[in-house]
Amino acid sequence: MPQKQPPSVDFTLDVRGESCPYPVIYTLETLQQLQKGQLLQVVADCPASLRNVPEEVVKHGYVLEREPEKDGRELYFYIRA
């Protein structure tokens, strides 16, 4: 499925190949190091990430910029710090 142009991304966290809980840990740690308002792109392919990454970033006060996107077997998240 062709996507709209992704928003302007400040940093990318590539956790492809990593299984739980590392995608969530890495994502939350990286977000803590960003400036407020910066946009983080997370690329994951652990199927459980589809649920636990969005749930946890929202719970921790970050903004999911758009719905998680599935691109083939990879997942893309856009998270505003």
Add this chain to the structure above:
Amino acid sequence: MKTLYARLFQNYWSPYLVMALAGLFSAFYFGITGTVWAVTGEFTRLAGHAMALFGADVSDWSYFKLIGMKGTTFTRTDGWIVWGMFAGALIMVLLNNNFKIRTPRQKRRWAQGFAGGIVAGFGARLALGCNLAAFFTGVPQFSLHAWIFMVATAGGTFLGAKLVAAAWWKGKPVVTKGAIARKAAKPSNVQPVLGAVAAVAYAGLIAYLFASGHRMLGVAALFGALFGILIERGQICFTSAFRDLWISGRATMTKAIIVGMAVSSVATLAVILINGMEPITKIAALSTLVGGLLFGIGIVMAGGCETGMMYRLMEGQIVFLPVFIGNVIGAGALAYAWDHMGVYDTLVASGSKINLIDVLGSGGALAATLIVLAAGFAIAAYWQKHYRFKNGFKKGDNAHAAKTTAVR
């Protein structure tokens, strides 16, 4: 048709619904076969067969006498539960077009998974069951050992969570400036076709088992596949049910599993009373406590328990192959240590089989179980609401630590 397919096979199912169904099915399975949904006992037998293959005479090991070693994995219901779970999970992954060899970027994950698998396999068998028989299907049997195991597992996962959060264990992620290019290539539809073929073939196998008079094996093959389908579709992870509480306060799995156990407790008691069956009670002893603790540490080290690793492996997360092998080695090591190294005498012999039904009556046992589960659910819900990554229950601005620490 297409939307139904998408809903069933391209979206994950609600973990609450999945666990409620798993609880119901495990009660049915108990009613039909008199055994519970379990996997690690069979892993131990696989270890026994492997050792026998290399010339060891395991016939007089008391642990194998305890769990029974008759036949091969394909002539045992416990065997078909395991292979059925792999088959059911794989079929779902293929229908979802989601099989991909997923290789961890951190090479250390291989060693971590293998080590964790051994510890978890050893601990589970020490306690006479993993998160299934000593937990998800143990609590509904009103066997006290399951409660001890659960509490000990929670403690073990706390230690495990501390370990995996250490910098030397988790490793550094790859963070780059800007976006990375996407490969927009659409995956072909080979996998869903293969999945459909596999589903038909597996259904044929179940039909064959029934037709050839192996009814119980057929039942096990069917229920194994159902359990595999459910845990994959619900992305059920018993490890995360505990571990994520300690890491980021996520309790979705915790709550879903509690709901499943509540449903299963009611259904299992109904089966026990209607069929006039005896509940399956296992020894509660020091070994349950130590085993649960080791199991908890091991599953967090490995990133998955003996159940979760099965569908993860079918998704192509090949780091779970060493976990599987580790589980079998750990289970085999326990079987050896059981009588050869005095594990039974020091940790198990003093224990006893305690069933809540005998102590409290069937109504009391169910009431006590449901009350404690409800309390657990309430604690999990509170936890999820208030526990935060790195801060725990402390109030604080968890976000934007950048104000004080610069980007590394």
